[in-house]
Amino acid sequence: MMKRTWRTNLMVFMLPIAIIPMSLSAQKKQQPLSVKKADAPNIIFILTDDLGYGDLGVFFQNQRKQKGDKTLPYQLTPHLDQMAASGAKFSNQYSNAPVCAPSRASFMTGMSQGNASVRDNQFDKQIEDNHTVANMLKTAGYATAAVGKWGLQGETKDEPNWPAHPSKRGFDQFYGYMRHADGHEHYPFEGLYRGKKEVYDNYTNVAAGLSKSYTTDLWTAYAKHWIVAHEQGKQAKQPFFMFLAYDAPHAVLELPTQAYPVGGGLTGGLQWTGKKGAMINTASGEIDSYMHPDYANSTYDDDHNLSTPEKPWPDTFKRYATANRRIDDAIGDIMQLLKDLNIAENTLVIFTSDNGPSIESYLPKGYVPNTPEFFGSYGPFDGIKRDVWEGGLRMPTLVSWPSKIKAGKTISAPSMLSDWMATFAAVANVPAPARLDGVSLLPVLTGKGKQEQGQVYVEYTEGGNTPDFKEFEASRRGRKRNQMQMIRIGDLVGVRYNIKSATDDFEIYDVVKDPKETNNLGGDPAYRGLQEKMKAKVLQSRKVHTDAPRPYDNALIPGLNPEVKLISGISWKFFKGDFPWVASEKGRVVSERGKAKELNTNFVPKQAGMRLYEAWFKAPRDGVYSFSIETNGKAYVRLHEAELLDADFGYSAGQEINTSVKLKAGYHPIKIYVREEPEKAISLTLKQKEDGANWQIMSDKNLYTVK
Structure with missing residues (x-):
């Protein structure tokens, strides 16, 4: 040439x-800024794995229940519903990617997928050595802890000295699964369906002492243990930031050993014993055995015929609902702990998910494969994990901060998980790094100040297809994914699948009036200007990354x-x-x-x-x-x-x-x-x-x- x-x-x-x-x-050794706990809230960011927008009662399941239609099975999430009632829910918050590694990396760095270094299916790739939520808040004077799934550590033969160990990205303490795939198994010691896994307390593998420890229980008990130790120790005057990352309900739909312990908080609920072989108070009984009684005998009208007997829920979905209910119980337990310690009023708690619901479940032979159709886990949308349709990206996000957020608030302004880093900077009164793509959501949370408009942009590639679910629009059932993009401007979302070049048209939908994205406005002459604006905007919002090649990498960026x-x-x-x-x-x-x-x-x-x-x-x-x-x-x-x-x-x-x-x-x-x-x-x-x-x-x- x-x-x-x-x-x-x-x-x-x-x-x-x-x-x-x-x-x-x-x-890296910079002295923390002076910060008083009374001026800066504690922050707990709770991230679930593959929990759909429609899996929560307050977002979708309660509506199914209210219909009284026996063809529509439903789950219950009473503690999360209470969190929404006493705090706020985001009805238009998006994950930065429809799969976990890039989504979590964007949250941790405040970068969109247009600028992030971890993209696509780059599981276990090290998160860049740059500003993170943790080292930013640590500089602001916070104690920092990460509990649960990490998966951003980088590969190395010199384990456990991973290049991006949480302690090298701003966390004082890490307890959990280091590798992405380890989070596919919820009994690390037994390795019931996916083999034994390693759990790290900072750099030490402690899995040998974790028999019968179901990870949702384990992470919750450790999180409570760490919070109590912090509040009752020498650091009590120091605010804390905790990243609590559950590995459920993803992958193996394993069950707990027993019912959730009664009560909650400081003296009830899950408790950390610290005893090898009985590390938590539910590490006894029979593993993978407890089905929540609300679901154990549930039936539904499987054939849409009232004259025929109802059928029991398949065990797969009893398991899925039990796993989600266990998370719900855990959140209630943690919220009670904050009250017991008298820190609830000034603790900002965020609950959300990393991407849409999954069709994947690794179960024993003979089990019905998991499908989000059963509960409508994608909510009122189309798309699941690995899709950039709304169902793959719209997140079930709840926020509690009693001293600052009015009860029962619904926030409809579009936002992304990458906005939380800028938000935490604002609430901690520390300047946000110029590098961040996200904007502070503090104005919409508190109702004070003018909310800056952020960007909602996603790029992702995946070789599969959108599922052929009967509830999905016919035009996208089995749609080939490949290179995909999503951008939202106001109420209008542009979507491209199987992108061949930067000139490909976007499908355009008004997702406020048309959440299922049924009426494609992309070909309407009235939207031609927006079509061209979206094509330009996606090029102006990103930089080329050699590890994640795109068909539009060589396109000229418009002025x-x-x-x-x-x-x-x-x-x-x-x-x-x-x-x-x-x-x-x-x-x-x-x-x-x-x-x-x-x-x-x-x-x-x-x-x-x-x-x-x-x-x-x-x-x-x-x-x-x-x-x-x-x-x-x-x-x-x-x-x-x-x-x-x-x-x-x-x-x-x-x-x-x-x-x-x-x-x-x-x-x-x-x-x-x-x-x-x-x-x-x-x-x-x-x-x-x-x-x-x-x-x-x-x-x-x-x-x-x-x-």
């Missing part, structure tokens, strides 16, 4: 700006029409504050602002803060453009909504980093975030070149700002 040489008159500018030089090791008069130069805003990293401007008050044709090369800041430079970069023609940055401080650069250059976490002073992007001719918004420290001026060099040309120093000749 002939290589084209592009003429260039593009530039770079020198930014001598004050930033604290901070090596990677220094950043934007500024719709205002531009002049050459740069706009800047200064945000006063002693920021521990390059901070986001979202939700912050501007201290100063100005414009310049060139940056002052002799500038030395007098106060600590963050300076945001904003400009329109003009690409004179279609082509490949490279950008580089070098500084002895900290900076971050974003092009459109995509990460361009990250010289913040882990960046070594004086290191030059660069990247290339494919741009259409036109204007492209660029943001340069720089962390400043008084009387410590440093230089920052931002350069650019067209393919085949020499590096040029950027200047006002090719950067434009609003007049």
Whole structure:
């Protein structure tokens, strides 16, 4: 192929700006900020595995019950329903991916799948060494713990020194399954159906002492044990963050050993004994034996004929409902513990799932395969796990924070799991890193302040098909998945399946009026403008990742029409504050602002803060453009909504980093975030070149700002 040489008159500018030089090791050892427990809430983020939007009573199962239709079996989730009644439910929150590893990674880093490093089915791939929910909150003064399933540790022959062990990503304590596949078995010691598994207490495998320990019970008992020890120990004045990740109801539909212990909280419910072989108070009796009495003898009208006898539920679905009810009991137990410890009022608790319901269950031979059809686990939508239809992405999200959230609140604003990191930054009163794609949900939670509109974007590839469920629209039954995308703008969702190129049209649905996505508006001439906007937006919201190739990776990123008069130069805003990293401007008050044709090369800041430079970069023609940055401080650069250059976490002073992007001719918004420290001026060099040309120093000749 002939290589084209592009003429260039593009530039770079020198930014001598004050930033604290901070090596990677220094950043990791940074002293926690001063935080008082009275000012910052405890945070518990509870994540289930493959629990569907429709599996909870408050979202869907209660409606089935109220219909009184014996052809519609239903589950009960009384504790979660109570959590919704006393707190808030999100009716339009999405997972960042329809499968667990990328979904969990996006939550942990606050990055969309357009910018994340863990994508598709990259199970056990190490989560990047960058800002995470845990190390951000640890810097804010929080004690941090992860309990349950991890699966983001990275592969290594030197186990248990995984490169992305939770302790290397900000957690003080980890107790749980390290590997993704271990979470497919819920009796680690016995390995009843999937073989014995390892459970780690930080770096020590403790599975040998966990006989008869059902993991939903085990994680709950340990979580309670850790919270009690924290609240009754020397760290009692320190707020805590807990990531509690259940591995149910995914995979093997195993049953507990016995009924949930009576009571709950400090003296009742599940309890941690710490005794080998009887580690928790339900580690006795017969494993895989207890069926919840609400379901043990349940029957239904299987043939839609009232004149014929009803049939018992297949054991598979009794098991599924029991597994979910066990989680429900566990949440009630934990919520009671918070009350018993007098910390419920100022503890923010989030309950959700990582993706839609699954069709997979690993059961003994002879069992009926699991199918989300039986309970309508996908709710009023189409799609399941691995689909980017609403049923694969819409999450059953509940929030409790009694001192801040009004009871019975429904939040309909679209959001994603990746928004929680920015939210936690806001509630902990610590600046959100500039790197985050998510926005704080604190305004919609508390009703105070203006809610910023976030982005809802998903990309994913999977070789299978959407199931051929009779309740699904005929046009998508058995639909080939392959490369998929979903983007939501307002009430309208764009979906693409089996994508061949960036020019493929989106199917467009109004998911508020049409939650099952039955009326495709994509071909309507009235939506042609939105169609093109979606095609452009998905390219502007992502960066190419070699580990997750897409058919649109080589597409040119469209520019934007500024719709205002531009002049050459740069706009800047200064945000006063002693920021521990390059901070986001979202939700912050501007201290100063100005414009310049060139940056002052002799500038030395007098106060600590963050300076945001904003400009329109003009690409004179279609082509490949490279950008580089070098500084002895900290900076971050974003092009459109995509990460361009990250010289913040882990960046070594004086290191030059660069990247290339494919741009259409036109204007492209660029943001340069720089962390400043008084009387410590440093230089920052931002350069650019067209393919085949020499590096040029950027200047006002090719950067434009609003007049």
